[in-house]
Amino acid sequence: MSQQTSAIDCFNMKTDxxxxxxxxxxxxxxxxxxxxxxLKANLRRSAxxxxxxxxxxxxxxxxxxxxxxxxxxxxxxxxxxDGKSVLLITMSSASQHENDSKLTVRYxxxxxxxxxxxxxxxxxxxxxxDVDADRDGVVEKNNPNKGSWKWGPDGHxxxxxxxxxxxxxxxxxxxxxxxxxxxxSDLRDMSEMVLRTRGPAKLPDGYKLTMHISQSDAESxxxxxxxxxxYSNFLPGVSSGFTRVLTSRVLSGQVPYLGxxxxxxxxxxxxxxxxxxxxxLITINLSLLEPIxxxxxxxxxxxxxxxxxxxxxxxxxxxxxxxxxxxxSTSDNYGFLKGxxxxxxxxxxxxxxxxxxxxxxxxxxQDELEFGYIEAPHQRFPVVLDSPRDGKLLDFPYSELLGPxxxxxxxxxxxxxxxxxxxxGNLEVSPPVTVNGKxxxxxxIIIGVAFPTTTKGRNxxxxxxxxxxxxxxxxxxxxxxxxxxVGHVDEFMTFVxxxxxxxxxxxxxxxxxxxxxxxxxxxxxxxxxxxFEGRNDQKPITVDEILEDEGFQAENNYVQSCIDxxxxxxxxxxxxxxxxxxxxxxxxxxxxxxxxxxxxxxxxPDMVNMIVLGKSLGIPxxxxxxxxxxxxxxxxxxxxxxGLGLTCTFIxxxxxxxxxxxxxxxxxxxxxxxxDFKWWNLDM
Numbered sequence: 001m002s003q004q005t006s007a008i009d010c011f012n013m014k015t016d017x018x019x020x021x022x023x024x025x026x027x028x029x030x031x032x033x034x035x036x037x038x039l040k041a042n043l044r045r046s047a048x049x050x051x052x053x054x055x056x057x058x059x060x061x062x063x064x065x066x067x068x069x070x071x072x073x074x075x076x077x078x079x080x081x082d083g084k085s086v087l088l089i090t091m092s093s094a095s096q097h098e099n100d101s102k103l104t105v106r107y108x109x110x111x112x113x114x115x116x117x118x119x120x121x122x123x124x125x126x127x128x129x130d131v132d133a134d135r136d137g138v139v140e141k142n143n144p145n146k147g148s149w150k151w152g153p154d155g156h157x158x159x160x161x162x163x164x165x166x167x168x169x170x171x172x173x174x175x176x177x178x179x180x181x182x183x184x185s186d187l188r189d190m191s192e193m194v195l196r197t198r199g200p201a202k203l204p205d206g207y208k209l210t211m212h213i214s215q216s217d218a219e220s221x222x223x224x225x226x227x228x229x230x231y232s233n234f235l236p237g238v239s240s241g242f243t244r245v246l247t248s249r250v251l252s253g254q255v256p257y258l259g260x261x262x263x264x265x266x267x268x269x270x271x272x273x274x275x276x277x278x279x280x281l282i283t284i285n286l287s288l289l290e291p292i293x294x295x296x297x298x299x300x301x302x303x304x305x306x307x308x309x310x311x312x313x314x315x316x317x318x319x320x321x322x323x324x325x326x327x328x329s330t331s332d333n334y335g336f337l338k339g340x341x342x343x344x345x346x347x348x349x350x351x352x353x354x355x356x357x358x359x360x361x362x363x364x365x366q367d368e369l370e371f372g373y374i375e376a377p378h379q380r381f382p383v384v385l386d387s388p389r390d391g392k393l394l395d396f397p398y399s400e401l402l403g404p405x406x407x408x409x410x411x412x413x414x415x416x417x418x419x420x421x422x423x424x425g426n427l428e429v430s431p432p433v434t435v436n437g438k439x440x441x442x443x444x445i446i447i448g449v450a451f452p453t454t455t456k457g458r459n460x461x462x463x464x465x466x467x468x469x470x471x472x473x474x475x476x477x478x479x480x481x482x483x484x485x486v487g488h489v490d491e492f493m494t495f496v497x498x499x500x501x502x503x504x505x506x507x508x509x510x511x512x513x514x515x516x517x518x519x520x521x522x523x524x525x526x527x528x529x530x531x532f533e534g535r536n537d538q539k540p541i542t543v544d545e546i547l548e549d550e551g552f553q554a555e556n557n558y559v560q561s562c563i564d565x566x567x568x569x570x571x572x573x574x575x576x577x578x579x580x581x582x583x584x585x586x587x588x589x590x591x592x593x594x595x596x597x598x599x600x601x602x603x604x605p606d607m608v609n610m611i612v613l614g615k616s617l618g619i620p621x622x623x624x625x626x627x628x629x630x631x632x633x634x635x636x637x638x639x640x641x642x643g644l645g646l647t648c649t650f651i652x653x654x655x656x657x658x659x660x661x662x663x664x665x666x667x668x669x670x671x672x673x674x675x676d677f678k679w680w681n682l683d684m
Contacts, residue, residue: 028119034302035126039089053078053108061101091124094198126198129286129304131158137377147305151684159376160308162270164407190267201259206291212252222269276466280310312471315429316672318612324350326669328359339651347616362392367423371671383407411463419458425488431504435575448481448489457482483562485599510583511556517585529625559588609663620663621650
């Protein structure tokens, strides 16, 4: 009785993984049992003709139960054979030797005469394919949730990085483009997966372990394993220490069973980011195959499954700590470069200058690339997203930034599909926000597109938009930016840190604020104060002349209506109140482009197009009207920012950037630290 009770308790503790097998009443069977599963046999189906009763006996390492339960206290005595009787078998521990356990089912006739015996010689084996399913940086043993993915702080599922940096010293290539491990450091960019086994010294003849993936997952990963006894000969730069187990061309591969208590490490390499045709989820299976007969395929008798999610590419907002600043040096931007050097060095950050031999006269550092990062519990590194604009800076992200622990990703588009809106001045990200109770702890990506009613407007190319949406963790917001000649969201908005409310302010360009400022100057007797005074490359204009130009006022009313549309979108999508927004006094003018469309450009240097370095702001010098020797626009800007504890440095970019339809932000880029928040803890 005690053995039966123990068997039932043991079975109830197991998983619901049941394997159906056939009893053979004519000969003995050798059966391989996997820990944590249940062998299930229909007793009637295997019984000899005229069988009426049965009994069961087994060795101590074997537990069983009968379903439906019988009223008999001892299974050693004949039990009535019901047509639905099922035998459920488990084993308590792994075998030390092959066939070291035994179970016998004896069948009886109506007079309880013995008709035959079904004898099982059992070998128990522990098999566990393990990953870091609880996302703490350690590959734990047989996590019950390893075969699925769940978001959130109480979630589960392993994380996989795209191995998009380059460990190669010579002949730079993305690590995803080479199908071998060049250096041991490359393993940090992969996710460890461990096969743990316990059992006899070898598997029974014909049995094998195989690892396999689906065809749909095959383009997204590679799996490597160390070659036996090769670590002592492994040197950096030598790939002979590892072998490829799974690739895009090899969907299934046999893996060794080492015998006894053993662990084998595998390294899973992500090859591509989530995208429109790839949800980021990867499934890897390990199966134990059983031979049936020589010349026939083996059949799986057990499969263990693990699931990875490929880490998304994450953008960093202005509120995160800067690490380094990038600008271009050109033949005509010495003044701008000098101002940037002073700002960056005084702020305590590193300045990287891309010289003309590399930029070839392309000064728009912001437009060519966007900095972000990827992260797993065991590794984090920056990844640059290369724009499809492909100006003369096109080689810079790959040639100068890609390297060890510095990744690279791009999205290629047909040349005819690429417009100015594909430059990354048109790609921003908000600080963390909460919207109608939904939290966005990594902020939300912001892009500019054409107005919904237009039929021939410009849009960010679809391949880039698809990529951004597929990352999931920073759900994008589309603004209307096609009303601008250049068409970038950074021409009318930015974010700065703040000590109160939501931890930031949204700054918006505002012609209304500009006219309010100029009317105040006129009312205070400064109507003759001049914009652009002292500049040889721009005709000065007085405050009175601006206010008297009705056509110019109409143009700015149109611009204000475009910005107000975006203001409403941002308030709704970011959960903002008017108190979270600061309007900056900036005027625009309309120009006719090559398509005979009227679009806007900043009339004077666009102060919202700034660089944010902690509490220091690098702002385009606006050359506004002077009152008592001080630029009224600069004074207003300082007044608005000083209340947030921010200091303003005005940088002269008039000739080298403003006249070319860009400003300080367009000509610079900032790599920032990542979030403390872990993306996999998002509640999705």
